[in-house]
Amino acid sequence: MAETTLTAPPVKRIPKPTKPFIPDLVYFEPDALEYPKGQKIMEFVKARNIEYRMTTSHNRITNLPGETEQEKYRMAKRTLVVGLRKTLKFDQSKPSADYAIPISTGCMGHCHYCYLQTTLGSKPYIRVYVNTEDILGAAKGYIDEKTPEITTFEAACTSDPVGIEHITGTLQELITFMAGQEHGRLRFVTKFHHVGPLLNLNHNGHTRIRFSVNADYVIRQFEPATSRFEERIEAASKIAHAGYPLGFIIAPIIWYDGWEEGYAELLKRLSDSLPPEATKDLSFEMIQHRFTKTAKNVIQQRYPKTKLEMDIEKRKQKWGRWGQYKYVYPDEQQTALRQFITERIFDHFPEARIDYFT
Ligand code: SF4
Numbered sequence: 212m213a214e215t216t217l218t219a220p221p222v223k224r225i226p227k228p229t230k231p232f233i234p235d236l237v238y239f240e241p242d243a244l245e246y247p248k249g250q251k252i253m254e255f256v257k258a259r260n261i262e263y264r265m266t267t268s269h270n271r272i273t274n275l276p277g278e279t280e281q282e283k284y285r286m287a288k289r290t291l292v293v294g295l296r297k298t299l300k301f302d303q304s305k306p307s308a309d310y311a312i313p314i315s316t317g318c319m320g321h322c323h324y325c326y327l328q329t330t331l332g333s334k335p336y337i338r339v340y341v342n343t344e345d346i347l348g349a350a351k352g353y354i355d356e357k358t359p360e361i362t363t364f365e366a367a368c369t370s371d372p373v374g375i376e377h378i379t380g381t382l383q384e385l386i387t388f389m390a391g392q393e394h395g396r397l398r399f400v401t402k403f404h405h406v407g408p409l410l411n412l413n414h415n416g417h418t419r420i421r422f423s424v425n426a427d428y429v430i431r432q433f434e435p436a437t438s439r440f441e442e443r444i445e446a447a448s449k450i451a452h453a454g455y456p457l458g459f460i461i462a463p464i465i466w467y468d469g470w471e472e473g474y475a476e477l478l479k480r481l482s483d484s485l486p487p488e489a490t491k492d493l494s495f496e497m498i499q500h501r502f503t504k505t506a507k508n509v510i511q512q513r514y515p516k517t518k519l520e521m522d523i524e525k526r527k528q529k530w531g532r533w534g535q536y537k538y539v540y541p542d543e544q545q546t547a548l549r550q551f552i553t554e555r556i557f558d559h560f561p562e563a564r565i566d567y568f569t
Contacts, residue, residue: 226439228442229403229404229437229438229439229442231374231377231405232319232374232375232377232378233259233261234261234289234290234291234319234337234378235261235262235286235289235290236261236262236263236264236275236276236286236289236290236291237252237256237261237262237263237264237290237291237292237293238263238264238265238266238272238290238291238292238293238336239252239253239263239264239265239266239292239293239294240265240266240267240268240292240293240294240295241265241267242294242295243293243294243295243341246295246341246342248341248343248379248380248381249293249341251380252291252293252339252341252378252379255378266292266294268294270334272287272290272292272334272336275287275290275336280512281512281513284335284513287317287334287335287336288317288318288319288320288321288335288336288337288436289319290336290337291336291337291338291339291375291378292336292337292338292339293338293339293341294338294339294340294341295340295341295342295345296313296314296340296342296345296346298313299345299346299348299349300349301313301349301350301353301364302368304364304365304368306496306566306567306569307365307398307400307496307566308363308364308365308396308398309353309357309362309363309364310350310353310362310363310364310365311364311365311366311368311369312346312350312364312365312366312385312397313340313346313369314339314340314343314346314366314370314372314379314381314382314385315337315338315339315340315369315370315372315375315379315381316331316334316337316338316369316370317331317334317335317336317337317338317369317370318337318370318371318374319337319371319374319375319436320371320374320402320434320435320436320437321434321435321436321437321514322402322433322434322435322437323432323433323434323510323514323517323519324433324463324500324502324510324519326506327369327370328506328509328510328513329503329505329506329509330369331369337370337375339375339378339379339381340381343381343384343385347384347385347388350364350388350395351392351395354392354394354395357394358394359394360394361394361395361396362394362395362396363395363396363397363398364385364389364395364396364397364398365398365399366382366385366397366398366399367399367400367401371400371401371402371403371437372399372401373399373401373403373405373406373409374401374402374403374405376405376408376409377405377408380408382399382408382409383408383409383412385397385418386409386412386414386417386418387412387413387414389414389415389417389418390412390413390414390415390417390418391415392417395417396417396418396419397417397418397419398418398419398420398421398458399418399420399421400420400421400422400423400458400460401420401421401422401423401443402422402423402434402437402438402443403437403438403443403446404438404442404443404445404446405438405446406420406446406449406450409450409453409455410449410450410452410453411453412453414453414454414455416454416455416456418455418456419455419456419457419458419494420450420455420456420457420458421457421458421459421460421494421496422443422444422446422447422457422458422459422460423443423459423460423461423462424440424443424444424459424460424461424477424481425440425461425462425463425464425465425477426465426470426473426474426476426477427440427473427476427477428465428467428469428473429463429465429467429473432518432519433465433517433518433519440480441484444480444481444484444485445484447459447485447489448484448485448486448489450489451485451486451488451489452486452488452489456492456494457489457492457493457494458493458494458495458496458566459481459493459494459495459496460495460496460497460498461474461477461495461496461497461498461552462496462497462498463498463499463500463501464497464498464499464500464548464552465500465519465520466500466520466540466544466548467520470548471551474548474551474552474555475551475555478552478555478556478558478559479555479559481559481560482559482560490560490562490563491562492562493560493562493563493564494563494564494565494566495556495560495563495564495565495566496565496566496567497548497549497552497553497565497567497568497569498568498569499539499540499545499548499568499569500519500539500540501529501537501538501539502521502537502538503531503533503535503536503537503538504523504535504536505535507521507523521538523538525541526538526539526540526541527539527540527541527542527545545568549568553565553568
């Protein structure tokens with residue numbers, strides 16, 4: 212009788228969970244320590260033996276460690292600055308909401324295409340503001356001004372607030388505040404899955420939490436230091452289960468060899484993974500990739516090996532509201548992307564709503 216050789220089944224590698232962000236260095240404005248949130252962050256820092264320094268202003272951090280510009284940039288992305296928000300005039304936040312509610316600025320993620328690289332200029336470190344009551348007071352003013360119309364606030368215009376929630380707790384305060392506002396609504400988007408502290412809050416359906424998702428190729432190539440796709444989807448299910456209105460932002464939509472398979476697969480994976488309760492009242496937003504000449508230069512310096520395609524010759528020029536041309540896809544490509552992804556969304560989620568394609 213012939214001997215049978217037993218071969219072990221292939222071992223499936225389970226990737227490690229993405230850990231919550233812990234800064235390497237923290238700066239405090241002295242005034243911040245007079246607020247409970249400032250004190251709480253100081254306790255967090257001391258309990259972990261994180262190096263900290265005092266600074267006169269959260270806008271003037273000049274002595275970050277690092278020999279080269281790239282090293283300084285990497286260090287800045289691991290530096291937290293704790294201060295007070297002085298400007299309480301909110302910026303507009305179209306098309307996602309009426310106003311940007313300023314709770315933090317900067318992000319620990321390393322998405323190659325991220326617009327914060329240019330909008331934050333030489334201040335890529337992460338700033339968090341501890342005077343939340345002042346910020347909520349200003350939000351209340353905006354709500355009252357527009358009542359009985361609804362006023363919406365976007366909390367993720369200049370950062371990814373979920374990525375630092377375990378340090379600040381600010382989203383919990385915002386969600387709870389907005390639950391009591393008949394005419395106020397909150398929304399934010401994230402690429403992080405650390406949503407645990409948000410799950411048991413009384414949100415009253417007034418906060419829409421959206422997850423930023425993309426084709427596997429885009430996530431792997433261009434979104435280092437963020438949570439994996441599966442982690443984001445698992446977090447989305449938890450958020451839906453907790454009764455929050457849920458949404459997805461597909462951004463940036465990128466034209467690459469195989470984009471049709473990539474985006475078809477994305478929608479299929481979403482539909483396979485989401486529990487039925489997550490598919491009710493589901494919103495989608497779609498943003499095609501765009502860049503300015505300034506952004507292209509910065510990206511090439513900071514991520515010199517990036518495969519991000521930024522050939523101006525292949526793009527359509529569009530006047531941007533920041534007083535610079537931005538480069539989007541030519542109309543034909545835009546239409547193909549929009550139509551293809553829209554069809555896939557409605558194939559899998561017939562009850563979903565598409566807020567915009569831009
Ligand atoms: S997670 Fe968002 S805010 Fe952070 S680097 Fe990536 S795109 Fe920018």
